[in-house]
Amino acid sequence: MAIDLYFTAGSAPCRVVLLVAAALDLQLNLKPLNLWEREQLQADFLKLNPQHTVPTIVDEGFPLWESRAISRYLVNKYGGDSSSLYPKDLMARALVDQRLDFDIGTLYPRFAQYFYPQVFGGAKPDAAALKKLEEALVFLNAFLEGQKYVTGDVLTIADLSLVATISTIDAAEISLKSYPNVEKWFELMKTTAPDYQNANQKGIDEFKKLIAQMKAKTEL
Known part of the structure; x- marks a missing residue:
């Protein structure tokens, strides 16, 4: 069912x-x-x-x-007992949880606080809010240092959560060039996250359309 x-x-x-x-x-x-x-x-x-x-x-x-x-x-x-998406090992699972909490509590809110007032309210870019977002991206870049995925060598739900956020940041035309580990991981996720095109990219395309529509309204 x-x-x-x-x-x-x-x-x-x-x-x-x-x-x-x-x-x-x-x-x-x-x-x-x-x-x-x-x-x-x-x-x-x-x-x-x-x-x-x-x-x-x-x-x-x-x-x-x-x-x-x-x-x-x-x-x-x-997922079954052997699923690596959310590992059973206590420490490995705790690290996945930390990355998930970082996404929902730090990275995504900082993006939202910077970008959404501009696109939905016509506000001017807030330099202080941008600095906080950039700090969060520095943190993520550090998490990925020497690692394939955000908790190590294996794809987990933390990667799937964070790629939804990072792809949204990218769609908002916020550059990731200062965060080479994030850029490399983002490109990897496009090819290793199952059914990325349908599960994420189609939604990103819709998000871009919404941005364009809202910008057109606020510029009237």
Whole structure:
């Protein structure tokens, strides 16, 4: 039975779930929500998720939201005992968790604080916010020093989460050239993340369209 995924095209957190599902070869029943039309506030969806956020999954009647929680759940349930996506070893798993927390608590919020006021509100670029984002990218570059993936030599859900963020930063035309380890890893992820084109790049293309539309409105 397919897992229902309520999602919005272009959303980085939604792309995380698509990437993890692809890595696990899971079938998803995609249920797009138009946030601009406030479809997330419909009564049926609020019963599933009172926070009315995407992504949200429903698996055998069990609703769950927050992309990193969903990622852990899917691997724990469907990945099998030997899945390297979210390793069983305590220290290895803790490192994956740290990278996931870095993504949701540091990297993505700093990008959002810098970029979204510009594209959605027409604000001028904030130099202080950009500096904080650049600091986060320096951290990620350091994590990747001497490593193939963000926790070592094996692809994990931390990579899938972080590539959704980094590809969004790249789509926003924020240069990664000062972070060579990040650039190298990003190119690797495009070829090693399962079904990257469908799971992530299609959403990036939608995100770019949204940016263009919003910039056109704020420039009127």
